[in-house]
Amino acid sequence: MQHFTLFGVGIGPFNLSIAALARDIGELNAGFADAHSSMTWHPGLLLNDARMQTSPLKDMVTAVDPTNPLSFLSYLVSKRKIYAFMAAQMQTISRLEFADYLAWVASNIDNLMFDNPVEAIEFSDNKFVIHTNKGIFTSEHLCLGTGKRTHVPEFARPFVGEHCIHASTIGREDHDGKQRSYEGKTLAIIGGGQTGADVFLNLLQGQWGKPKKVIWISRRPNFQALDEGVFSDQYFTPNYGELFYGLDKEVKQREISQQKLTSDGITSVCLKDIYQHLYHETFIQGNVGKWVLQPHRTLTGLAKQGSGYCLTLVNGLTEKTEQCQVDELVFCTGYESSLPAYLGPIKDKLALDEKGDFQLNKAFRVKWNGPETNHIYAVNAGLNSHGILEPQLSLSAWRSATIINDLLGKSHFDLTQEVKLIDWGHKELQQETASSY
Structure with a gap:
């Protein structure tokens, strides 16, 4: 029964980003499982001429670890097309190329277990017990990234x-x-x-x-x-995310509604x-x-x-x-949140909100009534807590680094924020305690 420090359920772009950043951290033994047979990203929507809405520099690693060998620039060099890409003068890339980049990243990480759906997760003896169709694994911490329906x-x-x-x-x-x-x-x-x-x-x-x-x-x-304006893009920065998390619930909902066209x-x-x-x-x-x-x-x-x-x-x-x-x-009506069936055995330990969604702390940690030493993280699950930046690819590397830093209990990645171009104001964050998350 293999034991991990962190076990990721689902291998979409967000958990793949965590895997890429954690790959060379010796003290972090991570494993990831996914039901698909290989790295896939919305395969039914990889249409001709469909393009990304974000810069390719907003990849799995670059924003927090620019020398990481799994960056988009490294991908271009590896595929022998860096000069052709620069000559093309593209601000965004096709979804097909981004999907190929994701597959390339996955091919360079050896702790991804595809064709291995997670069937149930239990908690016993201060560890999570993950049942899959290829066996049972244990882990101190979880990161849930199985997406939406x-x-x-x-x-x-x-x-x-x-x-x-x-x-x-x-x-x-x-x-x-x-x-x-x-x-x-x-x-x-x-x-x-x-x-x-x-x-x-x-x-x-x-x-x-x-x-x-x-x-x-x-x-x-x-x-x-x-809304592709340069100032609208400031919504997708750590500075704005920090402020947004501390806002009152009613204010958050109002802002999310008003910002719809910046992401949708x-x-x-x-x-x-x-x-x-x-x-x-x-x-x-x-x-x-x-x-x-x-x-x-x-x-x-x-x-x-x-x-x-x-x-x-x-x-x-x-x-x-x-x-x-x-x-x-x-x-073409999008996706919605749902509690994964594999969480059934520990559902009563999760502190869900009135809509049945996870409650996340600032570091994307799920509120639950288990031991303080065992954390559950969730990605693409915090629209209402972290704002429109959370479901988007724009800050995936930053979020991954935030989760890893929180998991390690130290600043492995330097997330010191850059100088703000917009003064959003100041809002004191509510006090968070380890006992509640």
Whole structure:
């Protein structure tokens, strides 16, 4: 029964960042397990021309350990494309290239156990007991990084299947190895964020055949651009994160709502590509009505109609109910939190909030009623406590270093903050005690 100092459940980018930073720390014996057979990152969304929204320097390690051999720059050198990359003058990279970078990082870390789903976690004799399909492991500490589940409106869940899908599967082949086809179909895309835009653009480019008609539906007032301003980017800095954590709950919720487009808008490049495609199709090729954009609509009902579906929408401007018929649907409606089933044996020890989510301290440590010497950390679980920076890749290296420093009880990584360009004000953090986290 192998014992670890830290055991990470799930090997997404966030736990991979911890693994990369912890790789050469001799006093930190870490292990990580994942149900997938290899390093994957939203494989169903690796679409043509889909791009990242963050700089490639916001990789797994660079922000806190720039000489780490698992940086994006090291990846470029290893792949023999550093000069070609510099000549390309790209501020962001494709999701395909970032996924390849993640796979390269994983290939250089030897304590990642793929094809090894965690089935249950118990706590006994001052250690966590992790049951997997390849055996049992023990660990002093845990880091939970199994991500979130796909979100589809509750009334639509009974219809999810071959012709009504969540976008997370759109790029995957079917069981027969065939690519998806929307040739001659009337299709609805639900969701006006970046994923909806990526799916719409790929349809414009004929990625899945030539559809008869595509209706892009969003409850947002328009197809809104990502707020990429240099000052908006200050939300994704440790300085702002430090202040945000100490704010009152009501203030946090207000700020998260107001900052939505800094993390959940559509890149200007993508919007421009879509508009130019629509201009060409409409005014040059004369395909009027083939591509329909319907913002300010909320999907309120879904019913089967023949071999297709009838959608009920409420127009936010006219307040009138509208209906449309489609052959297939793609939900680009994001993800939601859920308590992993493997935590069942220790669920009663976790201090969950009124929504059933983890309560995290400043160092991303989960509040629980176990011994003070055993910590549970969680990544991509602190939107309400740490703000919009927490689910994003922008501060993944900083968060990983924060967790490792907390685990070691010392500043292994220098997280001294740089000079602030914006004075956010000062807020005293609530006193945290080891007995409560």
